[in-house]
Amino acid sequence: MNPIIHLTPPSISDAHIEKKVVCIRSHRERIFCISSELKNDKIICHLYGHGGAGWTFLFGSVQKAIKEFEQLIKNNPSYKKKPICVVGAGCFGLLSAITLSRLGFNVRIIAKETSNLASDRAAGFFFPRARKSSTPQERAIFESVGMDSYRAYLDIATGMHPFIKNASRLMPAYYNEDIDPGFGHYIEKGLIDAPEKVTIDFGNGKRYDALQYNTVFINPSQIMSELRRNSDELGIKIEIEDVQNLEELPESIIFNCAGKGAPTFNSDTRMVPVQGHLIRLKNQPPMDQLQYMINVRVAQVDPNNWSRDTLLYYAPKGNGILGITFIRGQADEAANAEEFDKLLARAGRFFGTAS
Ligand SMILES: Cc1cc2nc3c(=O)[nH]c(=O)nc-3n(C[C@H](O)[C@H](O)[C@H](O)COP(=O)(O)OP(=O)(O)OC[C@H]3O[C@@H](n4cnc5c(N)ncnc54)[C@H](O)[C@@H]3O)c2cc1C
Known part of the structure; x- marks a missing residue:
């Protein structure tokens, strides 16, 4: 029994x-978008499309996106000291901006809205399943970013995370x-x-x-307030603006973390x-x-x-x-x-x- x-x-x-x-x-469809490209003299890093599992894959995805970005910078060293604009103030925008700022980059955030976002409203389950239609290569990405995220949540739960306190349990x-x-x-x-x-x-x-x-x-509300606190403490400016075109932004490095707004910047038909x-x-x-x-x-x-x-x-x-x-x-x-x-x-x- x-x-x-x-x-x-x-x-x-x-x-x-x-x-x-x-x-x-x-x-x-199939998998979220993590990609970096050099286009019309701008480095554009895309990070969106996680559907109902954005919190689940957050930490590993941000880590992967920034690793790919650093590789691109290595191959294009003239961008090394350039300021970065992160579009979006949800969990992906905030964590990307905080991580980049902690790495020494000069970062600002632009967002259409900064409260009551999908990131605030989410439930908080860790649910690391790949999509039914994902290819074996995509499944491997789900697994590696999921595990990196899970390790971060364990660190938060046990008080070991470097900058997020008292959130997941x-x-x-x-x-x-x-x-x-x-x-x-x-x-x-x-x-x-x-x-x-x-x-x-x-x-x-x-x-x-x-x-x-x-x-x-995961407790999305508590982690969002921790991310907002960290971004404030790092002096990351958040400006409210509805961006129509990434080309109009003065920075030459852009992180596209605009959630449901993101695919318009990337002509993505899989959303x-x-x-x-x-x-x-x-x-x-x-x-x-x-x-x-x-x-x-x-x-x-x-x-x-x-x-x-x-x-x-x-x-x-x-x-x-x-x-x-x-x-x-x-x-x-x-x-x-x-x-x-x-x-x-x-x-x-x-x-x-x-x-
Ligand atoms: C009902 C519900 C339950 C969920 N439950 C879970 C769960 O249990 N576990 C889990 O892992 N995930 C869950 N999720 C998924 C998770 O919430 C999302 O995947 C995640 O929050 C997406 O974060 P984001 O930063 O990409 O987007 P968002 O939080 O939507 O933020 C997007 C940001 O981009 C800005 N933006 C958009 N367009 C523009 C523009 N043109 N110009 C400037 N700024 C722009 C917005 O204003 C906003 O600041 C749930 C989602 C929902 C809706």
Whole structure:
């Protein structure tokens, strides 16, 4: 028999809903874009397209992008001391700017918006799976940047990171057995422990068999405030501007970290918007009882009586969040508002709490 894990369920009735959040992921088919080019006398480094796993691949991707940039500088030494403009103030723009500044470059950031970005709204799961359509070579990149990122999150969780404090944490994450979070190679390398089969029990008759992993909860809001603090402390100027064309920027080195704005600078046809719905909770039981993550498939019956599997997330971001949807091709935040009711209904069924 599996060990029983007693969990407090989140409260999800109307009095416990703080905000319904919609956000569009900028997803690139097969793999995100990390590339550097010398074009019309400017060095342009592109870093975007991570879709629903930008936080997961953040640290390794920034490291890879800056390594490629440094190689280009080595081959073109006249750019060595030139100032850099980073376009975008999400997690990719901020971390790139901070890393470049710490390497001694003179950096400024330009961004259309600096708050309530996809980077702030994200859930915080570490979910390092390659795309179904990725080639073997692309899978190897997912794996190496994912592992570099995971090591950074472990450093943050254990207080060893050089400049990000008190943000990610290790905690139990419960997955359905048929969900593959992509941890296989992490387990082989000893970065994540093999999961344990357990039965989770919400104390109200709702019990499920699950795989328990001990993995990082990223906490995007806390890391964003740490990144903003670091960027301030380094004196990195952030200017608000909607950039139309990278050529118009005076700097001769540009990092394109513009999220969903990025492909317009790169004529990239592989980008697809993917809409996501999340619900922020409030008035919860004591949060020390809710320090776990859930990622399961739950059957949902639609008005035509079709049953289909839908995903349910819970993570202890703020006072807890519920998710999630992945609606491909939808760039309109206002569309599909009915998804919130469906999400609350499946959360109510799963946790055994009124919705
Ligand atoms: C609902 C949801 C849940 C998610 N959950 C997770 C999760 O659990 N785990 C995970 O790993 N990832 C998750 N993600 C993905 C993650 O949030 C993104 O991949 C990541 O935040 C992308 O960061 P970014 O810096 O590229 O983009 P953004 O945060 O969108 O920042 C882009 C920046 O570029 C600026 N910009 C855009 N166009 C222009 C322009 N023309 N001129 C000037 N500036 C411009 C914007 O103003 C902004 O400052 C989730 C995403 C969503 C939407």
